[in-house]
Amino acid sequence: MANLIELRNIFKIYGEGLESEVRALDGVTLTVEKGEFVAIVGQSGSGKSTMMNVLGCLDIPTRGDYLLEGTDVRELTDKELSRIRNKEIGFIFQQYNLIQTLTVLENVELPLIYQGIRADDRYDMALAALDRVGLAKRIKHKPTEMSGGQQQRVAIARAIATKPPIIMADEPTGALDSRTGHEVLEFLQQLNREGTTVILITHDNGIAATARRCVRLQDGKIVEDREQEVDWL
Amino acid sequence: MNIRQAVKMAWKSIIGKKGRSMLTMLGVIIGIAAVMTIVSVMSGYAAKTMEQFSAMGSNKITVNIYNYMYEVDENGNAVSVGKDYFPDLYAYCKSIPQYVVGITPEAYASVNVVYGTKNSANFQWDWETQTGQMPPDVYYVSDQYSACNNLTITKGRDLSELDVERYNQVCVLGSQAAEAFFDSADPVGKVLQLNGQSFEVVGVYAPRLTGSSAQNSFIDNFILLPYTARRLLGGDRIENFIIKARDGVSTTEVATRVRGFLKGLIDPSTSDSYVSPDDRGLQYMNEQMGMISLVLGGIAAISLLVGGIGIMNIMLVTVTERTREIGIRRAIGAQRSSIVTQFLIEAAMLCGIGGIIGILIGTLGCYVAGNLLFQMTIYPSASVTAGALGFSVLLGLIFGSYPAIKASKLQPVEALRAE
Numbered sequence: 001m002a003n004l005i006e007l008r009n010i011f012k013i014y015g016e017g018l019e020s021e022v023r024a025l026d027g028v029t030l031t032v033e034k035g036e037f038v039a040i041v042g043q044s045g046s047g048k049s050t051m052m053n054v055l056g057c058l059d060i061p062t063r064g065d066y067l068l069e070g071t072d073v074r075e076l077t078d079k080e081l082s083r084i085r086n087k088e089i090g091f092i093f094q095q096y097n098l099i100q101t102l103t104v105l106e107n108v109e110l111p112l113i114y115q116g117i118r119a120d121d122r123y124d125m126a127l128a129a130l131d132r133v134g135l136a137k138r139i140k141h142k143p144t145e146m147s148g149g150q151q152q153r154v155a156i157a158r159a160i161a162t163k164p165p166i167i168m169a170d171e172p173t174g175a176l177d178s179r180t181g182h183e184v185l186e187f188l189q190q191l192n193r194e195g196t197t198v199i200l201i202t203h204d205n206g207i208a209a210t211a212r213r214c215v216r217l218q219d220g221k222i223v224e225d226r227e228q229e230v231d232w233l
Numbered sequence: 234m235n236i237r238q239a240v241k242m243a244w245k246s247i248i249g250k251k252g253r254s255m256l257t258m259l260g261v262i263i264g265i266a267a268v269m270t271i272v273s274v275m276s277g278y279a280a281k282t283m284e285q286f287s288a289m290g291s292n293k294i295t296v297n298i299y300n301y302m303y304e305v306d307e308n309g310n311a312v313s314v315g316k317d318y319f320p321d322l323y324a325y326c327k328s329i330p331q332y333v334v335g336i337t338p339e340a341y342a343s344v345n346v347v348y349g350t351k352n353s354a355n356f357q358w359d360w361e362t363q364t365g366q367m368p369p370d371v372y373y374v375s376d377q378y379s380a381c382n383n384l385t386i387t388k389g390r391d392l393s394e395l396d397v398e399r400y401n402q403v404c405v406l407g408s409q410a411a412e413a414f415f416d417s418a419d420p421v422g423k424v425l426q427l428n429g430q431s432f433e434v435v436g437v438y439a440p441r442l443t444g445s446s447a448q449n450s451f452i453d454n455f456i457l458l459p460y461t462a463r464r465l466l467g468g469d470r471i472e473n474f475i476i477k478a479r480d481g482v483s484t485t486e487v488a489t490r491v492r493g494f495l496k497g498l499i500d501p502s503t504s505d506s507y508v509s510p511d512d513r514g515l516q517y518m519n520e521q522m523g524m525i526s527l528v529l530g531g532i533a534a535i536s537l538l539v540g541g542i543g544i545m546n547i548m549l550v551t552v553t554e555r556t557r558e559i560g561i562r563r564a565i566g567a568q569r570s571s572i573v574t575q576f577l578i579e580a581a582m583l584c585g586i587g588g589i590i591g592i593l594i595g596t597l598g599c600y601v602a603g604n605l606l607f608q609m610t611i612y613p614s615a616s617v618t619a620g621a622l623g624f625s626v627l628l629g630l631i632f633g634s635y636p637a638i639k640a641s642k643l644q645p646v647e648a649l650r651a652e
Contacts, residue, residue: 058564058645079568085645086566097561097649101249113238114566158565 003067004166004197005032005055010064012050012220024050025061026220032199034165037192037230039200039211047220052170052201056089057081086114090159092184094171096151098143098158104130105139108158115162129161130154133187149180156187167191170201185210186233206231236578239571243579246551247586257547258587260540261628265588265621267533269595269613274602275526277611282518285442285450293381293511294488296322296474298495302503318498318506319460319474323375325494326476332487334479335377338460340471342371346456347426348414356413363608367451369410371427373460373471379405379438381477389421389436396435397459404432408440409454425456428466432458449608475511484510537624540587541632548580548636559640560648569641576640580633581626588625592618 012025024047032038042048053059054066057073066073068084076084091097098107108126117125130136133153143151152172159167169188173181189210192198200211208214209231216224247254298318303311319338326336346353346369356368372378376392379385389405396403404425411420411434420434440453460471478487488508495506552559559572596613603611613621 053646056564058649079570082563082566082568082571085564091564093649097557097564099558099561101245101558110562111565114562114568114571116235162566 003031004034004036004069005030006065006067007031007054008065008067010054010061010066012047012054012059013062016062023220025054028064028217028220028222030215030222030225032197034197035192035195036213037189037198037200037211038213038215039202039208040215040217041202041205041208042217043203045219046217048201048203048217049170050220051217052168052199055199056091056168057084082114086111087162088164088166090162090164090167092152092155092159092167092169092172094174096143096148096155096175098151098154100143102142103139104135104141104143104146104154107143107154108161111158111162126157126161129157132160133157147180148176149183152176152180152184156184160191164196166197166199168199168201171203172200173202173204173207181207182233189233236574239574239578240582242575243582246579247583253547254583254586257544257583258590260536260543261584261587261625262540262591262594264533264537264540265591265625266594266598267536268530269592269617269621270598270602271526271529271533272617273595273599273613274606274611275522275529276614276617277599277603277609278607279519279522281607281609285452291511292478292480292482292484294476294478294484294491295507295509295511296476296491296495297472297507298322298474298499299472299505299507300470300503301505316500316504317470318495318504319471321498322474322491322495325491329490330479332479332482332490334477335375335380336474336476337375337378337381338373338471339378339473339475340373340460340463340468342373342458342463342466342468344371344427344458344466346371346414348423351414360608363449366413367409367454369407369413370451370455372455372457373463373468374457375460377477378457378475381475383441384438386436387439388419389434391436392457392459397461400461400464401459402430402432402462402465403435403459405436405438405457406434407438407453407455407457409451410456411437413454427458430465432462537628541584541628544580544584544629545632545635548576548633549639551579552576552636552640555640556643556648556651559643560645560651563643563645564649572641573637576637577630577633580637581629584629584632585622585626588622588628591625592621595621 007028007030010025010028011023014022014024026047028051040048040051050059054061057068060074068088073081099110102110105126108129109122112122112125127136127139130139133156135150135153135157138146138150143154146154152175167188172184172188176184185207188198188200198211200207202208209228210233212227212230214224214226214228215222306312323336326333353368356366358365358367374392376394376397379391392403392405395401404427406414406420414420414425415423420437423434424431425434438453442450442452458466463471476487476491478484488510492506492508495508499506562572599611599613603609
C-alpha cells in the first residue's frame with residue numbers, strides 16, 4: 001500500500017531558543033498507509049493535539065517534512081491547504097465545533113459550500129451524510145437544541161459529507177457518556193472498514209483499543225508504535 | 234464560496250442580532266439622511282432660483298447715472314440739477330444693435346392702482362399661509378423693457394417709442410397683475426386709475442414661469458408705464474437703467490463700451506455713472522450656495538465618517554466574538570478569501586441597509602426642510618439617491634476591510650482554541 005501520510009523528523013517548538021522553550025513535537029517520524037486505523041495515544045501535554053493539528057494541516061511544523069500523498073505540505077499555499085482540509089480530511093473534534101447560529105443541515109452543507117457545489121447537489125449530499133448518522137429528520141434544528149451525542153453525530157456527518165479519504169478524530173468521545181461514545185467509535189470502525197483512513201487521538205487506552213495500530217506519544221516523542229488486537233465494537 | 238452564499242450568511246448574522254445591527258447602522262443612517270437632505274434641498278433651491286433668474290433674462294448690464302448737484306426749488310424741496318442723460322444713452326444703444334438688444338430705465342413708481350372695487354392699497358400677501366394678493370410692482374420703463382426681460386405680448390400691444398415720446402397714459406400688465414385686477418376678463422382697452430390718473434391697458438404679457446416654478450414667485454406681478462409718465466405721477470429722478478446685451482456678446486465688452494460713451498457724455502461736476510455686468514448677483518448667489526453646501530456637507534461627511542468608524546468597531550467585536558466560528562470554517566476548508574468575503578459583505582450589507590433607511594429618512598427630511606425653509610416641495614434626485622446608496626455600501630467595504638482582513642489572518646489552530 002502507498003504511504004498516505006509520511007512525517008519525517010517533525011518538530012513543533014514554541015518559543016524556540018528561549019528558556020521557556022516547549023517542544024510539543026520533538027522529532028517525530030511516522031508513516032500511515034491508506035486504509036489504516038491508527039490511534040495516537042498520550043497523556044495531556046504529550047503533544048498528541050499538536051500532532052493532530054500538524055497532520056490536519058491546521059498548523060505548520062517548525063521543522064521537518066510532512067508528505068501527504070507525496071506532496072510536501074510545507075510548500076503549499078493557504079489556498080491549497082484549505083483545499084486539502086476541505087476535500088482530503090474530515091475533522092471530528094471533542095467539542096463538536098458546530099456553528100451555533102446555523103441549522104444542522106447548514107452545518108453539514110458548509111464544507112460543500114466551500115467546495116462550490118450547487119445547492120441541489122449540496123442538499124442531497126448533506127442529507128445523505130445526516131441519514132448515515134441517523135439524523136435526517138432533524139435537519140432544521142439548531143445544535144443547541146440537541147444532546148451532546150446528537151451534536152457529535154452532526155459533526156461526523158459534516159466530516160463525511162465530502163467523502164474524504166482521511167478522518168481525523170480528536171478525543172471524539174471526550175464529552176460524551178460511555179454509550180454514545182461507544183456509538184461514535186463503532187461508526188469510526190465502520191468507516192475504516194469501508195476504506196477510510198482513520199486517525200484517532202485519545203488519552204484513553206480503552207478507546208485506543210478500537211484501533212489496529214497504536215502510536216504512543218510522550219513528551220513529543222513516539223515511545224511505542226505497535227499493531228494490536230482490535231476490540232471490535 | 235459564491236457571493237450568494239456570502240450574502241445569505243451575512244443576512245443571517247445581521248438578522249440574528251437585530252438590536253446591535255440597528256445601533257451599528259444608526260451612524261450611517263443619520264449621516265446618509267443628513268447628506269441627502271442637505272444636498273437635495275440646496276440643489277433644489279439653487280435650481281429653482283436659477284430658473285427664476287433665467288426667466289427674467291440674463292446677459293444684462295446695470296447702468297446707474299447719479300446727479301449729485303441739487304438746488305432748492307420755490308417749495309423748499311431739493312431738486313437735482315443737470316441733464317437727463319437717458320435719451321442720449323438710449324440713442325447710443327440703438328446705434329449699436331450688433332451689441333445691444335435693448336435699454337430701459339428700471340425704476341419703481343410708488344403708485345396706487347385702482348380698478349373698479351379693486352385697490353392695490355388693500356392687497357396683502359400672507360407668507361405664512363401663502364394666500365392673498367401681492368400688490369403689483371409698477372415700473373417706469375422704455376419700450377424696450379420687454380426685450381430686456383424676456384417678455385412677450387400675449388394680448389394687445391407692447392409699449393411703443395411713441396408712447397414714451399408723447400406722454401401717452403397707457404400701461405402694459407404682467408400676467409399676474411392682469412389676473413389680480415381683471416381675473417379672466419380681457420384687460421385690453423380697460424382703464425386703470427393710477428394715483429387718480431387714467432391709464433389705458435394696451436397689452437398683457439405672457440407668464441414667464443408656469444406650473445410649479447411659478448409657485449411663490451411674483452416675477453409676473455407688475456405694471457409697466459412709459460417712463461415719461463413720471464411727469465404726471467411723480468417719483469424720484471430715474472437713475473437705474475438696464476441694458477441687455479445680445480446673446481453671445483460679452484457683457485463685459487458692452488459694459489466697457491457704454492462706460493466709454495458715458496465718460497464722454499457726462500459732466501463730472503454734476504454727475505457720475507456706474508456700469509456693471511449683471512451676472513454678478515447670480516455669481517454671488519452661486520458662491521454663497523456653494524459655501525453653505527460645503528459647510529453643511531462637511532458636517533454631514535464627518536457624521537458619515539463617525540458612522541463608518543462605528544461599523545469598523547462593531548465588525549472588530551464581531552470578528553473577536555466569532556473567532557471560533559472562523560476557526561471552524563477554516564478547518565473545514567474555508568480559504569482566507571472566503572473569510573474576507575464573508576465579513577466584507579456583512580459590513581457592506583450592514584451599511585447598505587443603513588443607507589436605504591437613511592435615504593428614506595432623507596427623502597422625508599427633504600420634503601419637510603424644503604417646505605419649512607423655502608416653501609417648496611423638494612425630492613432628492615435619482616442621482617443623489619443612487620449616489621447615497623452606492624456611497625453607503627462603499628463605506629461598508631472601506632471600514633469593513635480591516636476587520637475582515639484581521640479575521641482572515643487568524644491561524645486555524647489558534648482560532649479553534651478560542652472560547
